[in-house]
Amino acid sequence: MACAVSILGNSCTGSVINNHKNCYREYAITARVVAPKKPNLPELSIKGIPHNDLRVREIVQRQLLTRRDDHSVSRQPEFHPEFLEEAYDRCRDICAEYAKTFYLGTRLMTEERQKAIWAIYVWCRRTDELVDGPNAIHMSDAVLDRWEERLHDLFHGRPFDMLDAALTHTVQKFPLDIKPFRDMIDGMRMDIKKSRYENFQELYLYCYYVAGTVGLMSVPVMGIAPELSSDAPSIYNSALSLGIGNQLTNILRDVGEDALRGRVYLPQDELAQFGLCDEDVYSRRVTDNWREFMKGQIRRARFYFNQAEEGASKLDKDSRWPVWSALLLYRNILDAIEENDYDNLTKRAYVGRTKKLLMLPLSYTRSISTGFAF
Numbered sequence: 001m002a003c004a005v006s007i008l009g010n011s012c013t014g015s016v017i018n019n020h021k022n023c024y025r026e027y028a029i030t031a032r033v034v035a036p037k038k039p040n041l042p043e044l045s046i047k048g049i050p051h052n053d054l055r056v057r058e059i060v061q062r063q064l065l066t067r068r069d070d071h072s073v074s075r076q077p078e079f080h081p082e083f084l085e086e087a088y089d090r091c092r093d094i095c096a097e098y099a100k101t102f103y104l105g106t107r108l109m110t111e112e113r114q115k116a117i118w119a120i121y122v123w124c125r126r127t128d129e130l131v132d133g134p135n136a137i138h139m140s141d142a143v144l145d146r147w148e149e150r151l152h153d154l155f156h157g158r159p160f161d162m163l164d165a166a167l168t169h170t171v172q173k174f175p176l177d178i179k180p181f182r183d184m185i186d187g188m189r190m191d192i193k194k195s196r197y198e199n200f201q202e203l204y205l206y207c208y209y210v211a212g213t214v215g216l217m218s219v220p221v222m223g224i225a226p227e228l229s230s231d232a233p234s235i236y237n238s239a240l241s242l243g244i245g246n247q248l249t250n251i252l253r254d255v256g257e258d259a260l261r262g263r264v265y266l267p268q269d270e271l272a273q274f275g276l277c278d279e280d281v282y283s284r285r286v287t288d289n290w291r292e293f294m295k296g297q298i299r300r301a302r303f304y305f306n307q308a309e310e311g312a313s314k315l316d317k318d319s320r321w322p323v324w325s326a327l328l329l330y331r332n333i334l335d336a337i338e339e340n341d342y343d344n345l346t347k348r349a350y351v352g353r354t355k356k357l358l359m360l361p362l363s364y365t366r367s368i369s370t371g372f373a374f
Helices: 014-018 050-064 081-098 100-106 111-132 141-155 162-173 179-193 200-222 226-253 255-260 268-273 278-283 288-308 317-339 353-368
Strands: none
Touching: 050 179, 050 200, 050 226, 081 100, 081 111, 081 162, 100 111, 100 317, 111 141, 111 162, 111 179, 111 200, 141 162, 141 179, 179 200, 200 226, 200 317, 226 255, 226 288, 226 317, 255 278, 268 288, 288 317, 317 353
């Protein structure tokens, strides 16, 4: 699952909150479910998932209206500083071990934001592990119902364990709303019932649940530049697109590994356009048809990364470099698939540490240039 979010503090919505009388207007969330114009890939319309637009709009409005001082006393347990330090250290270690590219981006953040993003990442990973982890065989709706109850307790100052406590503390510090977290759990419900996606509309909805939500969770932590607070809706759109781009990249990187678990996260109708089917994925043979199919899928992922660029430079100035870094580093995975001659059936595309480090100056240049738009 993409936890970077995809990848967007306490200053996050200052101007918007202070001008809260204007916050009730309808926000036009316009992250488009479309593919760039090209042969063989159909144009896709938001009409396929109209309720998704409403979900995002609701999350934006609720998070913009959430103030730091709105937290009730019951949501503010007192944590011993050493306990909190250990909790965040554990979150950091998990992030560093399992999300190396994403972790590198977090190291460019302020300390307060680092900790918050690590806590969010760990909760997302634990949620994903319920379906894909070693105990996934015991997964059921009842297990996810209990996990959602635990999430509710966590948001109301009743963490179950140390890792929960890190997120509870993060919720106290930043105006996070519970809804994108609940939506992610709904994505896990989808995952245990569905292993095929007939078209991109269906796949997009899945990507929203498991990764677009991460972008929406991240905006309040990364913050919006005060002078650009009126652009909050477009920044949330960009965060959503970054999450979608990350998840599509994950899917393309992990096709071979997912097939071993009996899952094919690729649009069935588009496979058929190239004379392909699940058996071609399971055979792990890279044919000319497969290469052409993959070229179109990579173009689509890049399209969402390009959409994401519309908001990065509107973030709080201290968050622009890490977000640009995460975006560019993750997009390099698509380059690695191409360099592997589109063999993502037997090879795992990755970006070497040297190349990652060389990308940092470019991402910094993007982050400070007013000529770029995230």
